[in-house]
Amino acid sequence: MAKAPLMDFDKALELYEPVLGFEVHVELSTATKMFSDAPNPAAPGGHGAEPNTQITPVDLGLPGSLPVVNEQAVKYSISLGLALGCSIAESSRFARKNYFYPDLAKNYQISQFDEPIAFEGSVEVELEDGTAFTIPIERAHMEEDAGKLTHVGGSTGRIQGAEYSLVDYNRAGVPLVEIVTKPIVGAEGRAPELGKAYVSTIRDIVRSLGISEARMDRGNLRCDANVSLRPRGQEKFGTRTETKNVNSFRAVERAVRYEIQRQAHILSQGGTITQETRHWHEDTGTTSPGRPKSDADDYRYFPEPDLLPVQPSAELVETLRAALPEAPSAHRRRLKEAWGFTDAEFRDVVNGGLLVEVEETVAAGGAPAQARKWWTGEITRIANATSAEPASLIAPLHVSELIALVESGTLTDRLARQVLEGVIAGEGRPDDVVAARGLAVVSDDTALLAAIDEALASQPDVLAKIKDGKVQAAGAIIGAVMKAMKGQADAARVRELVLERATQ
Structure with a gap:
């Protein structure tokens, strides 16, 4: 348009x-x-029930x-x-609010x-x-x-240009x-x-x-x-x-x-x-x-004849008032202090509309800094690329599980990003994606040493530089090993083993 x-x-x-x-x-x-x-x-x-299966005669306004x-x-x-x-x-x-629309079966809304x-x-x-x-x-x-209309045909999914419309009354009422x-x-x-x-x-x-x-x-x-x-x-x-x-x-x-x-x-x-x-x-x-x-006049409002007035007791109102949680502003101040975020870090979370997601991730066991990093970083990036809300992509519990896999050394950040994509794609929880894709970090030193020996043998000039004390040259060997291991190695551990092997 x-x-x-x-x-x-x-x-x-x-x-x-x-x-x-x-x-x-x-x-x-x-x-x-x-x-x-x-x-x-x-x-x-x-959410997700079959259309028109969560309804009663009341929802459809049937006689009687x-x-x-x-x-x-x-x-x-x-x-x-x-x-x-x-x-x-x-x-x-x-009151009855009278208007006709196909998703309003009784032609009025209470x-x-x-x-x-x-x-x-x-x-x-x-x-x-x-x-x-x-x-x-x-x-x-x-x-x-009211119910929900689905417009079929056309390019926009809206009623304009649609061939026909379907109505699901599950939401009615x-x-x-x-x-x-x-x-x-x-x-x-x-x-x-x-x-x-x-x-x-x-x-x-x-x-x-x-x-x-x-x-x-x-x-x-x-x-x-x-x-x-x-x-x-x-x-x-x-x-x-x-x-x-x-x-x-x-x-x-x-x-x-x-x-x-x-x-x-x-x-x-x-x-x-x-x-x-x-x-x-x-x-x-x-x-x-x-x-x-x-x-308002166009809706012809009049009192609903089938329902009595709602008259809550003062005691009920005060009981509900006493049970109210802290105000959002006070809640934010408390979380900021508990998490140890700077003003800028906390604003990133709040401005991204991610306070609830980060809080629930922390409650599930994720470290606050890591929860902030994943929600405001990679998850938001994917959401922006797909015009989605970050919260719709992944559950906070699964983000906390992803963080735990990184902190335990099972995943590197690079591998964790692949796991995140798998979870968002519907491949299961982080553990399921790691197992199905074979993405866990290789922690077996024997396999790492074999790849290191092969890389050192293929680059004798680099080996000579390392032996001469030019440890920065080890980067070429580390890169070759990480490539051979398809990124499934801890770079810090590879560096440690490279220096040990080259100076023997």
Whole structure:
């Protein structure tokens, strides 16, 4: 898809002030769905079931079926609201949000409208240089997810150009909390970075609470990014667009930047912005029109007649408040001190959205420095090359196992990189890949000495230099031995043996 005309980013900021808003959807990892006893595919281990096998009549809205509220989902929602600094409503209720789409079998979604479970909060977000920015939270409300459409045919995987679409209702009824910010002003040129940091912070909060796996690659965490521009000096907000279901931290950053540049060009040419949803295209780094954005009146909200109001007791709310984990900012400070990272090293982890992965790798036994090295280095490199999220490539447990193999001398860093590629390719755990590919370091001195003797015999001039005390010449022999051993030797041990052999 060709890019629309864009204004230079810095020029856009001279003329217009960006105003942001984010709607983050969090799938809760309860055992069952929001209003039925169907298995929840967002629960740990629930991903990957055959289409349309995790459904009940309630999920499909069949006649005579009635919803029942999931108590654990309500508790999770309250915990999240408290972690966002919100007030918890003494009474909130569900509403029917009416609209037609093929993945919404009953033609309405059970959500919350004017009476959300949590409201009026704020979240502190830390930018890449350590600057703190407070994001105002308007509400966090409970709802159910819709099913999932797969568009078949065409080149983009989207509905445009598809030959037909398939619908999987497994996700229908999965419990969600939607977190809605108030309009965010003052970010200026750091607006794209702020969007990325905010979604990353929400993920950290959700994971620390243990209420969701929050994997963007699986849709456990999804972000709709709202962007509008207003001319400098104008008080009234501009018309916003809503880029839907942006599925990675990097994509949030890119989508916000693109919309600022796209809208700025339109406004500078005397055009107007259409209030609409937009689709994000990862391959081209562009957005495209979706549908005109509906206002609340268009959804014909009315109270859900089959569900009573949710009225948590003050005792329950205080019990959940007392169980909250430490705030993300305090958590980061504690980890930085425990790991002994410099400011720059810790920023690399945080800015890469890898704090959870490094922490889980360390918890599984990996040394902090090695965990940071692998996640911010080789794993991130592979992720960038494949437009994937690092967390989607390999489990922290397997990274810790890889680190252990290097520290035990079973693998060199070079061999470990090959093992990493095998794990990511689905060949099994690190031990499995080492065994299948025969990648373990050769630790048998007999085999090493045989290769060293052969290399010394083939390069007598180098041997003479070593005997004369020019030990730097040993590099040629070491290189030949490493080549003969296909890299499966400890270079330090080879050097030691070379010097011993040459000076005998």
